[in-house]
Amino acid sequence: MEDAPVTPLPRIKLGSQGMEVSVQGLGCMAMSAFYGPAKPEADMVALIRRAVAAGVTLLDTSDSYGPHTNEVLIGKALQDGVREKVEVATKFGISFAADGRREVRGDPEYVRAACEGxxxxxxxxxxxxYYQHRVDMSVPIEITIGELKKxxxxxxxxxIGLSEASASTIRRAHSVHPxxxxQLEWSLWSRDVEEDIIPTCRELGIGIVAYSPLGRGFFTRGPKLVDSLSDQDSRKHMPRFQYKNLEKNTQIFENVNAMAVRxxxxxxxxxxxxVHHKGSDVxxxxxxxxxxxxxxxxxxxxLKLTLEEMGELESYANVGNVQGDRYAQMENTWKDSNTPPLSSWKAE
Incomplete structure (x- = not known):
């Protein structure tokens, strides 16, 4: 049976090394982890292939999703000629101990082993x-990027990509290899990256991949989302979805919804x-x-938005209006991701 024809989507350039991707990608994390139980494999393979048939080429995963099971799922979806139609993005750097504790690593031995896996x-x-999912604050970023260069x-x-990296870390990494x-969280209610991270990326010619552009589902269903979350869903523990914060954040959704109706x-x-209107590099x-x-x-x-509409949307969710942090614990985000100087590194 012949493959279904792929609908061309506009493509954008990511970075200055030649990578091109569809203007919108597909985040695959929730298919396997963090947002409740893993979903039926056959259904998720069908969804991924539906996305590819619609022209989506950037598929985003990580070895920590599952852990490992999401990459296996993507691997199955890539069969039967799909691999040649997509760009696969995955990540390393977050590992889980037997007791569930999370560890962030960027040492060369781990980088290489994670890539092989x-x-x-x-x-x-x-x-x-290939992204560093979170920055290992005990290993100079130059060492991690050096292994990726190999x-x-x-x-x-x-x-090479970075996720949740500070501006200084991005600059240091970029000096070793472009x-x-x-990848960063960027949505109507997560805009702190606009102050320093986005300008740094644009100065250096680095592409921007926005994860959770729908506020982890908040801009899809509003406060009703919380009522349907399972006990295994990590969003239950995120500050913005806690009752007092959610009560205040509901006004943001109602304002966005009113404009959507119009x-x-x-x-x-x-x-x-x-998010799409924030730049052709996003x-x-x-x-x-x-x-x-x-x-x-x-x-x-x-959907086309005027400058006036963009400004109106941004006024709904300015820093003062959004209640609660992105994560219950903000460590290992870009706000705290600087690494020691290269001179401090002593190989084992």
């Missing part, structure tokens, strides 16, 4: 975009369109586990 689980010869030379990865993309779209389409990667939500997200691509 991801290649095996994904069933690919080369990872298109993996590029060996043909095991094509491009960074193609920085424009004849859904609030999630409006919130996602806002690729949002909304995640979903439902085909109808995926189709809804694709509708954001045809």
């Amino acid at each position: 991801s290649l095996r689980r994904l069933g690919v010869d080369c990872i298109d975009l 993996l590029i030379a060996e043909g095991k990865i094509k491009y 960074v193609t993309a920085v 424009k004849g779209c859904t609030p999630s389409q409006l919130a996602l369109a806002w 690729c949002p990667i909304p995640g979903t586990t439902k085909i109808e939500n995926f189709d809804n997200n694709m509708g954001a691509l045809s």
Whole structure:
């Protein structure tokens, strides 16, 4: 049976090393981890292939999702000729001990072992975009990037990315080898990156990949989202979804929803369109586990916003209006991701 024709989507350049991706990607985390129980594998493979048929080429995963099971899922979705149609992005740096404790590592031995593991689980010869998921604050970033540079030379990865890295860490990394993309949380209610991180990326010619562009589902369902979360869903413990904060944040959703009604779209389409309008170097990667939500997200691509509408949306969710941090514990985010100087490193 012949493959279904792929619908071309606009493509954007990520970074200055030649990587190009669809203007919107697909975040795959929730299919396997963190947002409740893992979803049925066959359904998720079908969803991923639906996205590829719709023209989405950037698939985003990590070895920590599961852990490991999300990469295995992506590997199965890549079979039957799908691999040649997509760019696969995965991440290393977060490992879990037997007792569930999280450890962040960026030492060369770990970087190499993590890459080999991801290649095996994904069933690919080369990872298109390989991110350091979180910055190891005990290892100079130059050491981590140096090992990634070797993996590029060996043909095991094509491009280097960073996630939740500070501006100074980005600069230091970029001086060792060009960074193609920085992944960060960017949405209507997560805009602190605009002060320093976004300008740094643009100064250096680094692409921007926006995760959780729908506020982890808040701009899809508003406060009703919380009522449907399982006990295994990490959002239950996030400050913005706690009762007192959520009560205040509800006004943000109601304002966005009112504009969406005026424009004849859904609030999630409006919130996602806002991210798209922030620049031609930005690729949002909304995640979903439902085909109808995926189709809804694709509708954001045809939505046009004026400068006045952009400003109105931003006024709804300015820093003073948003209640609660992104995470219950903000360690290992870009606000605290500086590493020791290179001169301090002594190889084992």
